[in-house]
Amino acid sequence: MAEGHNLSGRGVDRRRLLRGLGVAGITGVAGCLGGNGDDDEDSSGPEVSDREEVDFANLREGGTLRGAVGANVASFDPPYSTDTTSTQAQNFIFEQLITSDRKGNYYPWLAESYELVETQDIDRTAYADYMTSVATGEEGALETDEQVILQHPEDDPLESDEVRVITPEQAAAAVDDGTFGMQYRYRLRQGVQFHNGEELTAENVVASVARYENSDVSAQTFDSLLHARAVDEYTVDLFAQVPDAEAEGQLPGVYIFTTEQAGLEDGAIDPRQGNEPIGTGPYVFEDFSDEQYYELSKFEDYWVEAMGVDSIDWFDGPEEFPDGPLVDAVEMEIVPDAANRAAALRNDEIDITTGLATDTLDEFNADDGFTVTGIETGGYEYIQYPVGIEPWGDQRLRTAVNHLVPRENIVQNVLNGWARPAWTPIPELAEESGTTDPEALAEELRPYNEYDPERAGELLDEVGEDLGLEYPLEVTLETNADNPDRVQMVELIAESMAQTEYFETSVETYEWNAYIARVLDPEYPDGGIIPCIGLSGTFNPESFCDALHGSANIGQCCNLTGISDPEFDRLVDAARFDIAVVEDERLRAERYDEIWRLLADRRYSSLTHFDLMTAVSNTDVIGFGIYPFDEGIYSFGLYSPAESQAMWLDRE
């Protein structure tokens, strides 16, 4: 049930809100982590580093890293788990054909090298001749047990009794005939061993891709991938459906399994199902106690160690950089409560953890016995305007409210500086392909996003006069109750709106499950409500705009208020699935710049801030460097030649 309270009356923490709103000349706290130059000048946020500088000449081997994670490992089976904690555990054990550094640059990994063989200028209608029809059930479910690789773009399962689709077999036939968007060729490293001694071959890759069919993550796997084919024992081709500027990172995004594990039933790669996970990764699964802990030990025959890190041709790290991870074993406790994790860290029961509350981070940051490491991540939060309900269809009204979003106060007073105001819609990690000039973009768009009640007032007067509006407008903002920071943020925005006297605002909060069921309801956009939610993007700039505004995501994640803008849809498609942007990265960045400008102008949503990924460790942990996505934090921190990252333990 909703917990409502009206901000025009009492019921909010006024002292806290006033502390935020009353600060004259709102102070900036932007970009203090990760070195985003522009915003550092006015930063008053916490000063932490994304990585501890170390001298590898002093490295120490051995020891057990004791960590704590916030949730149980739902499954060790990569295609059958969608939660972060599971992926975190899997990343110790399984590897992929490529790896990436913290900026999203890709490097060959299990593949010794890879190349783009061919790109063809086709769209998805090119597969019409290979398609078969499948019936659709209620709510548009396709009545087939086979993986639908792609569906004819002109068919709508919600409006038709049948749709045309391609299944794996037909995809293979299309590839046979030379119908595909892109062809990438991967040459595997020879001599890479799985933990059970099996050697990695191209067949492992093909079988692993097949294992992703109809899995829990098949949607994101086959949104681009068409087919996998072994060329010879150590060469494999991956085909994309259409030209895809993200293909380099997207196509090889599967974990590679042993022959036996690739053939197991859905979700069966799990100790609870009697099958211990076996990969090629640096750590071997040792033990798992459901809801309690998991343990790993170093893989003695790890291929990097066996071949030497210098055998990786792109490696350009220091001479002393180790050939494998330095820590002998990893013990991860499963501790859902963040306060318990913090207490366990203080009590020396664990060495490292993540996901602590911002005030706890402040305490650890002020304590010499601990190190807080932080980096700007892809996580962001946004409010979205009910564009289909008048008067919200008027762009000026939305722009006015956007000028009332106190981004700096949110970051400073709600998040204690552990975030960066979203002056542009893309974080640092997606800037490379997402804009031609990050500084120019920030300079251009920041005025659109500044807290400016005066400008808001002008716009509101203008809209009021043109549309004959009677102020104050009644507005409800809502979010999930189990995220106190987010609730305070929404309250702050609501209070900021109410203070103008143009709005009478109220905030409603719902338990997370109730909230997501609510916002994903197809009728939600008709409610005239301003929802707030958080999302995590990727290195792909598309993830910071399409989910929110793409018309295909209405009623899904996460176009919550039914935004439908054909021009936006066309631009987003053209910035990724177009041979021109595949061949010209600069053009791609230009197209994204166009998207950011369009969004700034039409103002369907207001991004508030970008999250900072943080980890807290004790001083036994030396050289820890943080990765911008939760699922890679520990595997990256322990060993990653892509950035000469390796940590060790300084204790007896």
Added chain:
Amino acid sequence: MSLRRFVLNRVLSIVPILFGVSVITFGLVHLTPGDPISQMVALNPEVTASQEAQLRARYGLDGPVWQQYLTWMGNVLTGDFGTVIRTNREVSAIVLARLPETIALGLFGWVFALVIAIPTGIYAAVNKDAFGDTLSRFIALSGISIPNFWLGLMLILVGALWLGWWPVLAPSRLPLYHPEMLWYLILPGLTIGTAAAASIMRVMRTSMTEEMNKEYVTAARAKGLPERQVVLKHVLRNSLISVVTLAATLTAGIVAGSVVVEVVFNWPGLGREFVQAITTREVNLIMAITLFTGVFIILANLLADVLYAVLDPRIRYD
């Protein structure tokens, strides 16, 4: 009515009670918005509406509630409690794995409550209105008033962080039957048993005080029986009747309280699993834990009734 018939009747009455509990719980869970599929797709822009519908159909979440209930009930009657969608693990395996943890914690709390409450209650009744009695009543009132989660947090703060005598995290690598576990059960056991101890102590004191004012006590004293014998042999036995009834009732509280205590102490029992199941809307797991808890509470009450009669043979089973 004979004791055997009484027990048989009560056992049979479990069936409609559990049926009612299952219908209400199933209905409530389904009235609450959200299911595991909506969580899986909630933050994943790549999942389309038809893929979501397909997932829901795969896990049997697409039919009307009554149909889902009948399917679930049919499976339960054959001993199949279903699987957890997120982990594909058998629900019965999870419950059986977690049950001993909760029983150990509850038992420890229960024993703690009785061991503390009964002697204190006797002492308070015998020394009515003395300083010790006032102190014990103050402590009892505090015990009832303090919320479990707060007491637990304070015990962690003092016992683990300040004194360093206990770990913050439950010792997950020690088997439950290991003697060392007794030490680690102290803080959560104390947390879970405090409120029960306070309640039992108050009832014990009141009951003892009432009994001690009765004529048979005066007669016993007049016969020259030592006070110790009067109190422990005659008064205590009669006073225990109400305490036993209360203790059984408190079993429900201890079981329910385990939810909070297990979360606070990261104790891997059914309570923590239940919270997780609610968070992720794993209906099969919620239902199974609810039913197990229901059976446990009903059996505890049955045991109380039987003990009640054993302690006082005048009581009839009707």
